[in-house]
Amino acid sequence: MRDFEPVQPGKVGIYHCGLTVQGAPHVGHIYKEIVFDVLRRWLERSGYEVTVIANVTDIDDKILAKSAERDIPWWAHAYEFERELHWAYEVLGCRPPTYEPRATGHIPEMVEMIDELVERGHAYVAPDGSGDVYFDVKSWPAYGELSHQRIEDMEAAEDADPRGKRDPRDFALWKGYTPETPRTASWPTPWGRGRPGWHLECSAMAGKYLGAEFDIHGGGLDLRFPHHENELAQSTALGQKFARFWMHSALVTAAGEKMSKSLGNGAVVRNVVEQVRPIELRYYLVSSHYRSVVEFSLAALEEAATGFQRIEGFVTRATEVTGGVEPSAQLPQAFTDAMNDDLGTPAAVAVLHNTVRDGNKLVADGDSPALQENLAAVRAMLGVLGLDPLAEPWASRAGGTEELTEVVDGLVKALLDQRQAARERKDYAASDEIRDRLKALGVVVEDTPQGARWTIAAHHSTEGN
Numbered sequence: 001m002r003d004f005e006p007v008q009p010g011k012v013g014i015y016h017c018g019l020t021v022q023g024a025p026h027v028g029h030i031y032k033e034i035v036f037d038v039l040r041r042w043l044e045r046s047g048y049e050v051t052v053i054a055n056v057t058d059i060d061d062k063i064l065a066k067s068a069e070r071d072i073p074w075w076a077h078a079y080e081f082e083r084e085l086h087w088a089y090e091v092l093g094c095r096p097p098t099y100e101p102r103a104t105g106h107i108p109e110m111v112e113m114i115d116e117l118v119e120r121g122h123a124y125v126a127p128d129g130s131g132d133v134y135f136d137v138k139s140w141p142a143y144g145e146l147s148h149q150r151i152e153d154m155e156a157a158e159d160a161d162p163r164g165k166r167d168p169r170d171f172a173l174w175k176g177y178t179p180e181t182p183r184t185a186s187w188p189t190p191w192g193r194g195r196p197g198w199h200l201e202c203s204a205m206a207g208k209y210l211g212a213e214f215d216i217h218g219g220g221l222d223l224r225f226p227h228h229e230n231e232l233a234q235s236t237a238l239g240q241k242f243a244r245f246w247m248h249s250a251l252v253t254a255a256g257e258k259m260s261k262s263l264g265n266g267a268v269v270r271n272v273v274e275q276v277r278p279i280e281l282r283y284y285l286v287s288s289h290y291r292s293v294v295e296f297s298l299a300a301l302e303e304a305a306t307g308f309q310r311i312e313g314f315v316t317r318a319t320e321v322t323g324g325v326e327p328s329a330q331l332p333q334a335f336t337d338a339m340n341d342d343l344g345t346p347a348a349v350a351v352l353h354n355t356v357r358d359g360n361k362l363v364a365d366g367d368s369p370a371l372q373e374n375l376a377a378v379r380a381m382l383g384v385l386g387l388d389p390l391a392e393p394w395a396s397r398a399g400g401t402e403e404l405t406e407v408v409d410g411l412v413k414a415l416l417d418q419r420q421a422a423r424e425r426k427d428y429a430a431s432d433e434i435r436d437r438l439k440a441l442g443v444v445v446e447d448t449p450q451g452a453r454w455t456i457a458a459h460h461s462t463e464g465n
Contacts, residue, residue, distance in 0.1 A: 001342065006215045007244065012048045013210040014040065015243070017202055017219035017227065018100065020057040021081040022066050025088045026267040027281070027296055028252035032220050034282060034386075035249045035290040035343075037094040039216075041384050042339050045331075053209045054097040055202060056082055059104050059195055064181055074185055075104075088269040091278045093386045093393055099209060103201040107187045110196045110204045113238065114173050114189075122237040123173055126164025131176025131192035134160070135234060137169050143233050146246065147225035157226060159197060171230050172197035199230035206231070207240060217243035224248050252285075252294040267296060279387060279394050280305035286385050287349050291342075307353075311382070312389050313455075314356045314363070318375040319390065322367050327383050327391075328376035335381050345385065352381045412443060416452050419445075 006012050016036045019029055036052070043050050058078040067077035089096060114133055117123035122139045126132040137143045137151060144151055156168035160175055177186040177193040186193040196204075206217065212235075219228065228246065235242040254267065272281055275298065284304035288294045319325075332355060338347035359374040382388035389398065415434055422430040435445050438454070446453045 002245075004215075004245065006048070007211075007213050010047070010049060012043050012050045012216065013053075013214035014050065014216045014218070015053045015055075015202070015206040015210055015214060016217070016247075017223055018054040018056050018097075019081075019085050020060050020062065020198075021078045021085060022060065022062040023081055024084045024268045024270060025081075027269060027272055027285070028220070028267065029085075030088050030092060030094075030269050031252050031285050031294060032218075032249045033089060033094050034092060034285050035247075036218060037386055038286060038345065038384070039247070039343055040095065041386060042343065045384055050098075051210070052097040053099055053101065053206065055205050056085070056100055056102045057198065057201060058082065058102045059185060060198060064185060074182060084270070090393070091269070091273060092282050093279065101205045101209065103196065103205070106201070106204050106208065107196065109208055110174075110200050111189050113200065113204055113207075113234065114191075116238055117173065117234065120237065122234075124166065125191050126176075128164045130161065130164055131174070131189075131194050132160055132164045132172060133174040133191055134165055134170040135173055135230065135237075136166060137171070137233065138167060140233050140237050142236065144229065146229045146232050149225065149229075159199075171199060171226065173200045173234070199227055200234060202227070203231045203234045206242075207235060212239075213241035214243060216245045216247055218247035218249070221248040221250050247290070249290045250288075250293045252296050254296045256295075272301070276301055276305045279389065280308050283308040283385075283387055286345050286387065289342075289344065289346050308387070311352065311356050311378070311387075314359050315375065315378060315382075315389055317363050318359055318371060318378075321363055322372050322375060324390075325372045325376045325379070327379040327388070328373070329380075330377075331380050331384070332377055335384075339384065348381065348385070352378065352385075355381070412438070412454055416445070416454065420452070 014036065016032065019025055033054075036054070040050050040052055056078075058075070063078050064074050067074040070077060086096075114123060117135065118125065118133070121136075123133055123135050126134065144154070151169060154169050156162065157171040160172035162168055174189065174191060174196060175194050176191070177183070177195075181195075183193075186195055206214065217228065217231075224246075228248075232242055252267075269281075276284075281301065284301050285294065287304060287307075332351055335348050335351040338344040338351060341347070355374060355378050359371065359378060362368060362371040362374055365371075379388050379390065383391060387394075389395065415438060419431050419434040422428070422434065438445055444455050446455075
């Protein structure tokens with residue numbers, strides 16, 4: 001474990017590998033986005049000015065294959081799922097990156113890198129005339145340091161035709177054009193038309209926007225090798241220091257298998273948020289440590305949703321009692337310690353729950369400075385985690401449109417008034433019937449000393465007479 005010291009005091013540069021936009025993002029993809037969104041929020045809360053670069057890989061073998069299956073242009077296929085990625089970002093409360101470069105927009109930088117690697121003796125043009133260019137892994141003694149492997153133990157790289165390679169572990173920097181691929185998916189270079197290798201794309205974009213040395217490079221654990229290993233080799237072979245710190249979020253699995261292979265469309269973000277609210281899905285993912293495997297299941301997701309609803313219920317009740325407070329400028333020390341310890345969100349969430357438990361005891365006694373302080377601390381912690389229901393984007397989604405909210409409020413209040421009247425005349429059968437009808441519609445009624453409280457699926461709450 002090392003203390004975090006940025007390249008430039010007070011500033012942090014982060015690059016994390018964005019999605020290859022071949023299909024709709026699933027929960028495993030978006031987990032990484034949430035991890036780095038929380039990291040950014042925490043660094044900003046800690047006083048840093050943060051720049052986040054997250055690329056879009058919009059040219060790739062899989063994109064070409066899947067667009068061909070659909071018989072649409074590869075660029076149209078990529079753009080469709082780039083927009084889907086942006087939707088998933090937004091729906092789960094992730095702030096957009098400072099900049100989101102596309103791979104296809106940085107071909108000149110990639111060609112320049114290849115040219116210099118060839119000149120330095122770390123890359124070579126395939127002798128078979130294919131136009132392929134490879135990185136020579138044996139020319140770089142440090143190759144394997146990130147993933148703690150020896151070259152002798154590595155399997156062959158499968159990202160290009162092995163016939164033009166000096167060593168099967170050499171990886172493609174540039175892939176020569178072949179008639180099987182659209183000509184629009186190729187660009188002219190000194191070695192002939194072609195397209196970039198995946199690993200080269202990120203090195204070029206990270207270097208362009210964050211410089212030869214930056215603070216944090218991250219992505220999913222499955223990218224550590226070969227992708228990040230190859231990025232590190234390319235960039236350092238050019239004399240760059242590259243990233244000071246590497247962060248890899250663990251995989252999201254189902255029944256022990258990588259999510260993309262085991263659940264298919266069942267784990268696509270758009271489908272999952274039809275079963276739980278997006279804020280509840282975010283809470284579920286935030287509650288795990290980023291280096292721990294998340295075993296995804298609907299049962300675990302629903303359990304997490306219930307846990308978040310307890311937090312949200314306290315925020316709603318405490319806001320009603322106090323009239324509302326702004327998030328605190330100070331965080332509980334235990335929360336700060338947890339977040340500073342390798343972004344320890346599970347321990348941070350435990351502090352949050354303990355504070356809510358104490359707050360629930362205070363609510364019963366009405367408004368007080370202690371309750372206001374407690375609520376302000378809870379909101380501050382939720383803000384760091386991107387889960388404050390009273391802040392954007394969640395606040396504007398809470399009850400649909402204002403007009404719809406007013407209509408629902410009025411209708412439910414009218415029924416609750418009828419129920420109260422039935423209770424006063426001791427017609428408990430009619431009172432129970434109204435309660436059961438509301439329950440069937442998804443409206444849960446809770447009798448409190450302040451009156452009947454009700455909640456619906458969107459968890460908007462109010463009080464009736």
